[in-house]
Amino acid sequence: MGGMAAQIPIKGDPRANESALAKVRADKQREAGDGHDGTWVAHPGLVALAREAFDSVVQADNQLDRLREDVEVSAEDLLQVPEGTRTEEGLRLNIRVGIRYLEAWMRGVGCVPLYHLMEDAATAEISRTQIWQWLHHGATLEDGRPVDRGLVQHTIDEEMDVIAGEVGAERFAAGRYTEAAELFSSLCFSEELAEFLTLGAYEILKTD
Numbered sequence: 001m002g003g004m005a006a007q008i009p010i011k012g013d014p015r016a017n018e019s020a021l022a023k024v025r026a027d028k029q030r031e032a033g034d035g036h037d038g039t040w041v042a043h044p045g046l047v048a049l050a051r052e053a054f055d056s057v058v059q060a061d062n063q064l065d066r067l068r069e070d071v072e073v074s075a076e077d078l079l080q081v082p083e084g085t086r087t088e089e090g091l092r093l094n095i096r097v098g099i100r101y102l103e104a105w106m107r108g109v110g111c112v113p114l115y116h117l118m119e120d121a122a123t124a125e126i127s128r129t130q131i132w133q134w135l136h137h138g139a140t141l142e143d144g145r146p147v148d149r150g151l152v153q154h155t156i157d158e159e160m161d162v163i164a165g166e167v168g169a170e171r172f173a174a175g176r177y178t179e180a181a182e183l184f185s186s187l188c189f190s191e192e193l194a195e196f197l198t199l200g201a202y203e204i205l206k207t208d
Contacts, residue, residue, distance in 0.1 A: 002031035002039030006117040009045045028053035035066035042118030085142040095159045098127035103180035131188045
């Protein structure tokens with residue numbers, strides 16, 4: 001079974017929509033070529049595209065005969081530290097996605113379209129865990145600034161204004177954004193990495 005394509009159809013922007021569809025198409029063609037028997041998508045509007053990609057490759061009920069013996073993965077491969085840069089925009093996106101997802105989750109919505117992607121708890125987990133790791137391992141951004149508590153809190157404060165602008169003042173005031181930001185901050189700044197970010201959110205809901 002392949003993974004979920006997080007892209008969703010984009011209304012009102014044909015170019016962005018075609019770019020999203022192209023990413024889903026390429027992802028599903030890769031999965032079918034790698035030997036998957038099926039896949040899933042984040043939006044029903046993408047089912048036909050995914051089916052077309054698989055039907056063009058899979059001619060039987062399954063691909064059990066495709067063992068991919070050409071792929072060899074060692075323990076060293078699995079333990080290899082990823083390479084890349086840490087950017088301010090990456091930090092800001094982690095914060096916005098984490099807070100907006102937590103806010104929706106506390107309102108009973110578990111699957112949330114954010115920035116043309118369908119996000120679930122796994123994305124918010126990645127967002128807060130990455131910031132926690134940066135803080136606890138003394139990471140720096142690509143411009144040399146250390147990712148410390150002061151920078152993260154200042155950025156959270158700024159991104160709350162961005163979120164308010166994105167959702168509108170009325171919706172922001174009626175939502176649970178302040179609670180979500182406080183929970184997100186506590187998860188990032190905690191001494192120990194919390195097992196699940198939703199555990200703290202459950203405690204908040206129990207007081208309602």
